[in-house]
Amino acid sequence: MFECRAPISQQEFDQYYHLRWTILRKPLQQEQGSERDDLETQAVHRAIFDNKGNIIAVARLHFCSMFEGQIRYMAVADDFQGKGLGQQLVLALEQFASSLGVNKLSLKAREQAISFYQKLSYKNMGFSHLLFNEIKHFKMEKTLVRAVLPHDKLSTALQNTWHSTIPMSKAMKVTVSYYDQQNLVTTCDELFNKNLHNTMFAGSIYTLSTLTGWGWVYLLMEQKKLTGNIVLADAKIRYHNPIAGIAFAKTGFSLSSGCIDDLLTDKKIKLSVEVQVMSGEKVAATFTGLYFVLPK
Template structure:
């Protein structure tokens, strides 16, 4: 399972910059130290870590002006590529930029990264100065609005949101909304104001509900992608709380955490799906939910 983290200590930054150098400078025979620039102290840095705490992806954002933020140094370990981690780190940096008031996001992309940024809503605006004096780059721009999201299969995402509101009305009262779906990562968010307790933090029960619905929603979308149908029910759920939520409740389910055989439905059998949902307060991990869901084939509903 992967999680977003923010480097804070000297040791954190040492690992962070070493990873950046290995991914983005070492292949071009540049010495350590060349991976840093004058914006490090005023930038926001994010990393993705695996279950063992190893850094597998990084990225940085800093403000150029009061309204423009620049994305730089996104890198994903070769061993973790193809799992949606680039989009995950970019989404975290975009959220930082929004929070700081940016309405325009820019990046200078190498040729090999243009398709990635285009898939995330960026457009080529002009040619940018070459990187390291030899790598051709294009300046790409994304204009931020309240509705900018990464939504794969938006029709299914809208159907899921409507299903929640129609069949689980409390989800609407809690302000639970689908935020993004990349095919690999599913994210939901909830309103803190609608779930706040007398301590000014989110109710533990609301956190549990957010987690279970997120796992349910991930399975719903995967069934759609596989052309399968079935009734999704929660069999068992276990959650561990580490910190209270005081700002922005978020829930993330990554495809890497899913364990189960969906194809059992094609044989008329129920399938058992195990997954994990990470709960965050902004970018800070605060809880983990592990759930077991059952998907019942259509004919089994009345059994």
């Protein structure tokens, strides 16, 4: 049995990078370390483990913009090629990207891998570059298509409410990237929200978190067709790690408590909402907000 997941321990990451180097860089006489780049800490990593815990295939996803990602460093151990592991990795990364609202993926494929990616619906966009002035690579792209759902209208209404009533949200380009009535994911423009250290400004992380929590309460009310004024009564945030790339803020039923139906009693209600701000798949900040809803 094979298991596909992110590496967790340092030992697993050491295996992960070693396989990457062995397959992709060692045959080109490149030193260890050449298999890594500056985006590792903000990327999404996937590995396939055999039944002994050995890593036999790897791939990585990073985000180029709020709605576009790129797959890189796909490698399968020689003894396990042709067993569908590459396809499993691509599908796992596509699923993760879709869960954040990313709708376009790209990659740079070696010439012999073009047909593999074409079978997975990636289009060959033409020659990209020569790796180490030797290996031809071709750019390939795929649009991740999902059905238009009724609650997409709620997402649009929430985003319009933010931008029309809170000027900062429009300047930050705060956007609903994913909503399925169980979970809400938001994001914002990377360049506008950078500080002098080239990481996301702490105030922008706080603002994105506050609006995401407020947005979750708004969506709960809209689903039930309830009215009320939402106010933030109390909040705290913990910053765990800097965010060097695209930030995604996530919340949902599993991260909130309180009953919106209590609005039917015409009394003030309170809901606690936790928001996790992600860098890749790591939680970079944790926000907890106490929201009051005041009957109109």
